[in-house]
Amino acid sequence: MRLTISFLIFFIAISFIAPSNFALSSDEEEKYIVLFKDKVNKDEIEAFRGEIEDEYENIPAVSISIPETAIEALEKNPNIIAIEPDQTIEIQQQTKDWGIERVFAPRAWQSGVTGKGINIAVVDTGIATHGDLIISGGVSFVSNSFIDDNGHGTHVAGIIAAQNNSFGTVGIAHESNIYAVKVLDKNGSGYLSDLIKGIDWAISNNMDIINLSLGAPTHSSSLQEIVEKAYSKGILVVAAAGNSGKTDGTGDTVAFPARYPTVIAVAATDARDARASFSATGSTVEVSAPGVRILSTHLNQKFSSLSGTSMAAGYVTGNIALLKQAHPSLSHTEIRKKLQQDTIDLGTPGRDSRFGFGLLQAPYIEEHDQLNQVSAAPTANELLEVVNNATTSSERLAAYIEGVLLYPNDQRFISGINTSSRSLLNWASQQHQNGRYDTAIGRYEFILSAPYLDKSISNETSVKLSYANQNKRIPTAQSLINLANTLSTSSERLTIFFNGFGLYPSDSRFEFGINANARSLLNWATQQHQQGQYVTASGRYEFILSAPILNNTIKMETETKLSYSKKLSKLPSPRSIIDSSNRMSTTSEKLTILFGGAHLYPGDATLISAINSNSQSLLNWATRQHQLGRFDTATGRYEFILSAPILNHNIKRETEIKLQYAKLGKKIPSAHSLLNKASSESTSSERLSLFIDGYLLYPEDSRFVTGINNNAHSLLQWASQQHQLGRFQTAIGRYEFILSSPVLRNNIRQTTRHNLSLAQQEKRLR
Structure with a gap:
């Protein structure tokens, strides 16, 4: 029986669901992984009608099929550490490569460090045949071929080892040896037992590094055992920390196996060196690396920009290959230490739960670097001179991007990125509308690769890119409104309104449409939730939260309901x-x-x-x-x-x-001190402010009530004089301040409201 799982965002790589969540007949056979203390005893399995399907080389464990009714008896065996359901693992996808420059990989290459001779196992969906990749070998545990039919594994492999040639992209360790270990099928789904077999194969075939761009929310003893075995053999295991991080970066959300001590847990950063909003956080995060809009190889000889801690893990794997080549005498533990030491500290000083030790930095051999006389980086003013001499928006944007990577605190580059991006976007839109889709696509993708990009530009570019990729021209605002009105479901209408807001953010009809349909969809999703349709509800909740603009009440309600659906819990009354x-x-x-x-x-x-x-x-x-x-x-x-x-x-x-x-480190003043201070102030506004504070602190003290009304009356008279002189804004400010007062006498309140209404119409008092 194969269990399916729906994922939430990007491609948080693996999730496990226990078979106990499903109704099974008592004699139905299920797949399990059995971990023994010392060595496998096949007789004990066969005694309970268990059929051994696979035995691992490096840990005392077997994959078996056995009637569910036999499990309880088998669990009593003192020689068995764990019996775990063989569960499904899945990935999902989603965004351009600025990361190579950010980790200073070219500097490493110039010093002769390219990952040459280092063997890397990419345990994933396989690796596709691609003109920018050389596959050194591999194995498949889910089909007859290790060739990728999903795209995820190929993308990760390209980040690590895409060739340094005249086209496409380039991997951080482009001369390393990559091996395709296919444990996931074309849907990005597979069994835990296959993942363990993949790691087992990597150990037996003398890999130097294992890349696991996948993760699960639950612990597995067998998985922990196999990664610990790999580490004991001198193999460094790199894993994505996961994409289930909270927006505010709180909590411990690191997935397994990244959470295990013998695994290097990798978080994702964006082009601003900020934590990617989806990146998992927790004490086991070890390093961070670029993981937003990373360009790499994909299926059908194509290239694609994707986002996720999967991408960041690929960077770290490639960087370790560079370290191992640069320092061949160091042990795996020393390489791991150097990886930590060479980072750029981000966030809280020292290791923290968002970035670990910091942002990945590529190594280089200093002596070789000096021999090759690598030229010094251009100054900020030199780059700005390049901008001034540029004749196209593309050239200017490229110079601004280089500038901000070298001088991230120089606001001239940040401002320039958005100015030139807007200019290039306008030009690309014209090409788009003229049917030159490939030209427009290239410019759109280039814009989206820019760091510090305004959200409005990013949204508009992303929407236009989606149309260009479909060979469709950009629709008008009215045509989108008309289309939305013909659709029968809130989900379909929301998609159109999302696109409309991205293209026409100043058109209030799209913001209204987003919130109206988000509310409608939220009500429908809530019904599904209460009927126990948790996966359906979660999907709709997440879709609502992906809105480019959303009423805060809807947002908070949706986030809260999503937290319940993720826990498979109905909403409480x-x-x-x-x-x-x-x-x-x-x-x-x-x-x-x-x-x-x-x-x-x-x-x-x-x-x-x-x-x-x-x-x-x-x-x-x-x-x-x-x-x-x-x-x-x-x-x-x-x-x-x-x-x-x-x-x-x-x-x-x-x-x-x-x-x-x-x-301010001050205690709350006494009522007496507030009264004394109020009496020393020279204006009614200052006195009224202090009396209001005093009343809120000491509501039973009638002196503050008296002071509020006396000074409100005095301020009302002064504001009325300003009103009569035509100083309407001054009067409005004072009227509104008076009306913010608690315990205001009714006659003062009524007069102030009347005067305020006239002042807002720029009419003098009658």
């Missing part, structure tokens, strides 16, 4: 959310649950009431910590309260005021 929060021991824990509930049910009165009640309790606790001088503790709680999806205005303002004092 508001009452059950409140009950769950009440079982928590701290107010912070209660609020965390309630915040999630408010994202699911943004208008639910019981949740709003519970949030405000608990926020007030936490605010009281934080205030006590504040007054004890524990400013950091208080600051953390204040900021947490302010992250609430909905919050009573007075609680919010009181929290904001106290947060300001805590951040």
Whole structure:
């Protein structure tokens, strides 16, 4: 029985689903991997009607078919460490190569370091025949040939070892020996047992490096055993950290086998040296490398730009090949240490959960480099002179890209990239509309390779590229609106509105269409979710979140529902959310649950009431910590309260005021000190601001209520004078400030509103 899995974004490489999630007949045979303590005992397997399908050379394990009813008895055997379902593994895809320059690979090549003589096993979907690749050999465990029929393995192989010739792209270790180890089929799917066989083959065939551009969310003892065996043999194993990272970069989301200590876990960066939004994070991330829009080889002699930690892992694998050639006397552990030491530190100083030790840098042999007299990099002004002498937008963009890679903090290059990209995009669009699709495609892809590209330019270019790739001209805004109106599903309409927004971002109809259809699709996906259709719901949730612009309420609700569908859990009711929060021991824990509930049910009165009640309790606790001088503790709680999806205005303002004092390392002033300070101020605006603060801090003190109204009245008179003099904006600002006051007397509020309405129409008072 083959289990299928749908993936979320890019190509987070592998996912496992246990067969226990499915109903099986009691005598149906299933595939398992059995790991023994010391050596395989075939008799013990056969005694339970098990049929041995494969035996591994380097670990005491076998792949078997056996009736499910026999597993429980087999698990009692003291000589067996683990019995694991043989589960499916899958990949998915998605984006241009600026990375070679960013890791300074040309400098390594100029010093004679190209990966020559290093054997690399690309354990993946195989490697396709391609004019830019030389395949040294390989093996397939899923078909009769190791030739790639998916594209993923070929792309990774090109990043590592595409030839340094006159066409296509070039791999970081272009003279290394790559071996195709096919363990995934044309759909990017396969069995864990085949993956283990692939690694087993690499060990037995004396590979120097194993590239695993794949990952799984769950631990496997057999997988851990085989990668540890490879490492003990002196083989360095490189694995993609995974593409399940959270947008804010929090949490430990590193996949297996990257999470294992004997494996080098690789995160992905973009052209700005920022963490790719999809890149997994966690303490086991070891290094980071380019992983966004990487150009490499693909099927049918073509080239393609893809994104993912899969791409970043290819870079690290190639870089290790360079290190091994440059330092042949170093052991595998010493090579790994040098890999870490040669990085450029990014993020938090030292090793961190987003970038590991830092951004990959290619090695070079210094003496050879000096002999070849490699010319110094051009100065920023020299590159700008190149720009001034350039006659085309393409030439200018190329110079700006080179400049920003050498001088990433020079704003002239960042600004120039976007100016020249916009100019080139306009020219390419003209070629596109004239039916010169290949010309337009080349320019569009070149634009998308640029770092620091404005989102609007990137979106527009991506949409136009998709049309050019289909040999279609760019549609008008009205034709897209008309097309959307003819479609029967929210998903189909959203796709059109996404494209429309990318092409015409200033046309508000597309933003409205995105949010209206996102809400409709969210409601439909929620129904599927509650019916237990988790994969369907997850797919729609993720599609909604891919929108180029999205109402924050819809965004937060969708993200929260997605988190439940990923856990195969139905959505809780508001009452059950409140009950769950009440079982928590701290107010912070209660609020965390309630915040999630408010994202699911943004208008639910019981949740709003519970949030405000608990926020007030936490605010009281934080205030006590504040007054004890524990400013950091208080600051953390204040900021947490302010992250609430909905919050009573007075609680919010009181929290904001106290947060300001805590951040300054100051205790909350007494009512008396605030009154004294207010009396010393020279203007009604300054006094009113202090009285408002005082009221929010000490709402029972009637002196602040009196002070608010007296100074609001005084400020109203002054604002009215400015109003009569035609200084409408000045008056409007003061009127709005007065109306922000709590406990304002009704006559002051009514007069201020009336005056504000007239001022907004630029009419004087009657």
